[in-house]
Amino acid sequence: MTTGLGAVTYCGFCGKERAEGDHTACASRLGVIDPPRFCAQCARRMVVQVTPAGWTATCSRHGEIASAR
């Protein structure tokens, strides 16, 4: 999974600050059964398209990220 070039401030699963709270449960889903839903840089909800072999997630401010596969 790519995370873009900017700072990874927010959790892609729950959209909250990564420095705060416990994101263990989020991490167990992210990339395993869930694509990121929140932009890591600004926590905006992204437009996500899942396809059989991958996904893309687009933040209106920070652009598109995509799965490696």
Next chain:
Amino acid sequence: MTAAPEQVDVLGVAREQVLEQGVGLSEEQVLEVLRLPDERIPELLELAHAVRMRWCGPEVEVEGIVSLKTGGCPEDCHFCSQSGQFPSPVRSAWLDIPGLVKAARQTAATGATEFCIVAAVRGPDKRLLSQVRDGIKAIREDGNDIQIACSLGMLTQEQVDELVEMGVHRYNHNLETARSHFPNVVTTHSWEERWDTLKMIRAAGMEVCCGGIIGMGETLEQRAEFAVQLAELEPDEVPLNFLIPNPGTPYENYPVVEGPEALRTVGAFRLALPRTILRFAGGRELTFGDLGAKQGMLGGVNAIIVGNYLTNLGRPAQQDLDMLTELSMPIKELSKTL
């Protein structure tokens, strides 16, 4: 003097009734299977596997699915992250035609014979149907002869006819859960409305794909009820999903179905539906992990969705294909399904 009634073992009965005669279990019998202790799961799975081999054969039907229109659905199915009625993080998205063609190509490359185009809607409108039409045309122009299935919600007779004319060979429309539990899960439409669409699909000559989700607060009795209601429909395919508790949905805090319980369900559904294509669909990764997927394939399941789902990710297709090779289960070929 009358002898005490002999305790009849449900698996013993099933061996004769289901394996030998091909007659699915009744509601009471399915319930008995769902109540079997953990120690008897291996025996159940072995029987379910024998039933599948006898009445369906060794081949596995592989399918890929893609979401053509994601999110923003007006319905309120409580498990669904695509309902516009809940604060789910899933935003609306449309896949364009080149994206659809690419998804179909990726699916065909895995050896899959089925490609299901899905939209999060109550029922299709003109725009969606014309997108599906253009999509199918583009997939064919790409030289891809994979069989196309659709899942576009509830249909009118005209829409059923239109899909037949487009060459859609199978339609997915899940009853989701037992009739008695459905009003707890969905309030914006009824189980009966879904049933009506399914009847139209069958009458029009399309294959019927109808399943549901296990783990939505239904009782074991309702699970048994659901299995026989499906059997009554005689669907060509039953996709079995296990609830993925998705954030923002009313079921976000529901527990994941435990492996043994899920395996009992798989076995019981096979014994209720000896001839149906029983497909592992969403949630198996969370419920089973790798080992359980294998146990399910050896416990009555004879079809899988490979790759990702609609809003959730699956494991890479190759991992499932390797599993089938390891289990010496041949993938159903296109020529044999036509």
